[in-house]
Structure formats: structure tokens, C-alpha cells
Amino acid sequence: MDRNSFLKTLGVAGAALTSLPSLGKARTRVISPDWMGMLTDLSLCVGCRRCEWACNDANGLPNESLSSFEDQSVFDETRRTEAYKFTVVNRFEADGYPKPVYVKKQCMHCIEPACASACLVKAFRKTSAGPVLYNEDVCIGCRYCMIACPFHVPAYEYSDAFAPAVKKCTMCFERFTEQGEKPACASICPQEAITFGKRSELLQLAREKIRSHPDRYVDHIYGEHEVGGSNWLYISPVPFEQLGFRTDLGETPYPEMTRGFLSAVPLVLVIWPMLLMGAYSFKQRKQKAEHSCTIDEEEVS
């Protein structure tokens, strides 16, 4: 077996690796008509940040007095979610819109979550109730979920040496499944900018709002299709790209991105040993043939 054949073999494997994504295409997407979601109406939000307070309160995060959340200076910079801030409100100025627009950010509770498909110990699961939940008990802290999340949501407890965990919004899963209450942010919002309900009904509500007030909303429900859809939805008076939303993420669910690669793995497992053992026995036979005529110099040395 010479080097050329070696490269040929490599080429075959390369082709096997690249041409296979088509195999992973068949997928069954779970869409439960009953699962719960949230709809944030950005035209109603006034930036009072009470949801931030309520979120801290409900999740036992470090908190301050409610009045301190009226401080407007936090809006000077755009913030992201952090280990002890599961939700943050940011302020945006949009072209041709008279008022500032406030955007509440938190986990989107994706229908096919990137975080879950990234995790090597299955710490994330999409519940049939809707929320995407994280289980600290198995997490090894590789932070791949944070790399994968397209919305920059999960945060990490970097200052904890002994039990650091990934932190993010749970959509108050226990609150609504066990205590029958709305998620904390939806309960406190004085503007009723956040509606809690079945995702299917929220979609209808959103469509209804857009249809009856085309002057007040852009015709786009963010989260309906983005990265395969999410249980958290937004409607907005101005185009989403002006509000820090990524509108270039596409509609392909993230798990799809690696499915092709993963489905190629068994093939490599089957094809490679065959090729390699083939190469090996070929070489053996060739050597034996050479052996019978002359004794290979290198063999002697």
C-alpha cells in the first residue's frame, strides 16, 4: 500500500463525512399544542424593570428594594443575562419611533434548544409543559451550552469553586405547574406587556393584535419560527433588528446543524475498519510475495 492509496482512502472518508448530512434530515419535531409560553408585547413595556425585581424575588437571587429598580442609568448600556440576573430590560431608540422601546430579555425556551443538544450529560430538557429546564446535578461545567445558545442566555457562576452551575430563566416552571400561578414577571407587570398562556393561543393573540393594529406592530412574531421556534414570543412596534434581536439566525433548529455529522459517525465506524484492514491485509500479502523472492533489507536490520 503506498501513499497514494492512503490519500485515496482519506478522500473517500472525507467524502463520506461531507456528503452525509442529507441522512440526518428526517426529523420529528415535537410540537405540543398544550405547552405554555409567554408573549411579550414590546409596544406596552415602559421599562419599569419590575419584572427584574420579581424574577430575583421568585428565584431567590440577590435582590434590592423595588424602588431602586426605577434607576434609569442602567439603560445607558445594553446588558445581558447573568448568573444572578435571569432577565434584564434594555432600552433601544428606533428610527422614526417617538418613544424608546424597552426589551425584556431572558431564555427563549426554544422548541428545539441548542443548549440541550450541546450538553454532553443531558443536563437540559425540554419539558412537555414548555420550559427548558436545567439540572445542576449532572452538569460538569464545560459551558458548551453557553457557546451553543444563539441568544446569549445561559450564564455561569465563575466565582464558585465547588458547585458552580449554569443559570437561566425557568419560566417559573414550578410556580405554574405546582402552585398554579403565572410566572413572576407576568404577574407583576403593571402594563400587562407579558402574557402567559398556551403557545398556540399566544400565537393567535399575537396575530390578532397585528391584524387589528397594523399601525402599531410590525408584521413579525419573533420566536414563531426563529431557530425552529420558541415558547417565548415577542411582538414589536419597530423592526426587531433595531432592538438588538438577531434576525439572521434562520429557521433551522440548531440540533439540525450537528445531526448530519452525528449520523455520519456510525458509517465511519463501519467503513473505516474495512478500509484499514483491507489496506493492512493487502500490505501483508504484498510483503509475503516480496519475501518469497528476496529478503527485504529492512527486515534484516
Next chain:
Amino acid sequence: MTTWTGKLDSRDSWVREKLFLGMPFREYVRSLMTPSNFVVLVIFCIGLPIAVIRFTQGLEPVTNLTDDYPWGLWIGFDVLCGVALAAGGYCLASAVHLFGLKQYYPIVRPAVLTGFLGYFFVVVGLCFDLGRPWRLPYPIVYSFGVTSVMFLVGWHVFLYLTVQFLEFCPAIFEWLGWKKVLHWANKLTIGATVFGVILSTLHQSALGAMFLLAPGKLHPLWYSAFIPVFFFISSIVAGLSMVIFESTLSHRIFGHQVSHEHHANFDRLTIGLGRAAAIALFTYFCLKWIGVAHGNHWDLLGTTYGELFLMEMLGFILLPLLVYVWGIKTASARIIRLAAVWTILGIIFNRLNVSIFAFNWQLTDRYIPHWMEFAVSITIVTVGLMTFRWIVNRMPVLYEHPHFSATE
């Protein structure tokens, strides 16, 4: 009484022969006091306290990692570069054991050893980075995230470490003089090699595939559906270049261990390896352009990130490739070695681009490693080199054990 001392004596001489290089303890300790060991000592004096801080106070005080940059130098360099550069083990093992390129036999062992230690210290580096390193075995024994590419990487690195250990076992058994076991270990080699090549193919490409989940974060010039193939081919490039580099160093430092005929052959082998590396590098260069064409990202070449990309493509792939070709044309092992070092830098540059420089390209704040992150990486590399030296000084890695020559 007499038997007791007798036992002690034989133990004593075993320790002396096997561990102290045949010197009495004092002499051995004295032989360790060299300038290079002093540098090592200084590195440890800096690295060890940082390790203590890391494991008692968390990642915060020693790293500049943030929620937007959860992966920094330790993943980008220690893990991604470490695995790529350790690829020499499987490249050479398959060349010799599977494809019968016997002339490379004398450098298989050091390559396998480099590979094994490379992976081992990748795992050590990973333990610094993981939030809860004591849960490292979880994906193997406890909770299985089968949808995750990283799950695949975890399993493969674990299996591959085992395989490489098996592949290196003959050297250990020769060192210990266990003839029977050695016979069995030798028999395992072919199986281990085949298995090792499969595992390497998969996890080298899987490391790239991990970034498939970051299409919105990794710059489109680096993000490609082909990224697993890029990582795989470039691992061959990196592995071969690393073998050239590592064998050169070994020859300089441990030259006295190497037999005469091997010395004479050595330049020829280097050129042969250089030729293989050049072919792989050329393939890689073309593939990368196909990636750009596939995504139709030509317009991005004019941007700042485009410049970074061109710097990688031209300065760290094309140029070393030309140097390789020049070295082959002039049959100069020295030029080949230059090309190898350059290529290694290029692969490191690529892995850092993917994991750090071109990552989060749409964010304004950048991650710059904390000096302590550098210190830890340097310490780990140093420990790796020390271990290599310790083993090479004792076990039959660079030379053939007089009692067990290859033809047996």
C-alpha cells in the same frame, strides 16, 4: 535477617536502575541541577499557586472568561491545539503498522508517546477549565447526552487514551523486562492501531463539529458545514509537522540514545514526512477555499475579519506549504523543519481563530486571556515535556531495546 537485606538490596538496585538512571540517589539529584531544570522550577513556582487559587476560589480570579466568552485560552489552546498536535501518533502508527511504511518504524514510538502524553495533558488542561472537573467521568458512566458532539469527543478521547496507552505498552514492558506480556501486547498493536485511527478520525473532526452549533457566533469565513473535515485534515497536517519537529528536538537532546544508522537515515525520513505533510497541507488549503466558495463569502474577504482570514490562509498555510515544497525540491531536511514549525504555528493560529478571535465577531467586547491563564497553559506544557523526558530517559523509545529488536 540476611534474606531481608538481600531483598532490600535488590529493590534498591531496581529503583536505581529503573528510576535513577543507574546512579546512586545523591548523584541522581545532583544531575538534576541544570539551568533548564531551574527554569522549570521557576515555572512551577508560578503555576502551582495559581492552580491552588483556581481550585479553591473558582475560575473568576484566574481567568477573563465571561458569560459571552465561556471558552478561552484553555479550550482554544490546551484542548483544541493539544489534540491537533497530538495527531502524530495515529498518523505514524497507521503509516507503519497498516500501510507498511517500515522505514518510519524508528520514529513510531516517540510519536505514539507524544500522542499519548498530548492527550493526557489535554485532559489535565480540561480539568482546569471544567467547572466541576471531578465529574469528568459523568458522560462515560452516568449521564449520556447522546445528541451532543461533545459527548462523542469525550468518549473518543477516553477510548483513544486507552488505545494509545496500549500502543505504548510494549515500550513499558520492555523497560520492565516482562517478556510474556510483551508478546501479547505486540499482538494487540494492529487492532489498537486500527481502532485508534477510527477514533482519531472521528474526534478530530468532532472537535470542529462542535462549532457547528455556533453559526451565529463564529464568523462565516471560519464557520462552514465542512468544518469537521477542516479539523480532520488539518490534524494530519499538524500531526506530521509535529512529528518532524518533535523528532528533531529528540535528536538534538537525546542524540546519544539513537543508533548510528538511524542518524544517517534521519534526514531522509524527515523529507519523506515533509512530503506527506505538504500533500495534506495542500489538500487543506484547497478545502478551505472550497468552504469559502460553498458559503459564497468572497465579499467578506475585504473586511477586517477577511484580513485575518487571508493572513491565516496565505501567511500560515500557503507560505509554509511553499517552504515545504522548497525543502522537498532541495532535499533539505533543515528547510522541512522550518516549514514544520511554521505549519504548527499556523494550526495553532487556526484553532485560536475559531475558538477566540473570530468567535462572537458581532460583539464589541473582546476576550483577552488573563496572564494566569497563560501561566497555567505554560505550566501544563512544561509538565508534559518533563514527563516526556522522564520516560525517554528510561524506556526504549528512541532506541531499540537490545533484548527485543523489532524483528523478533
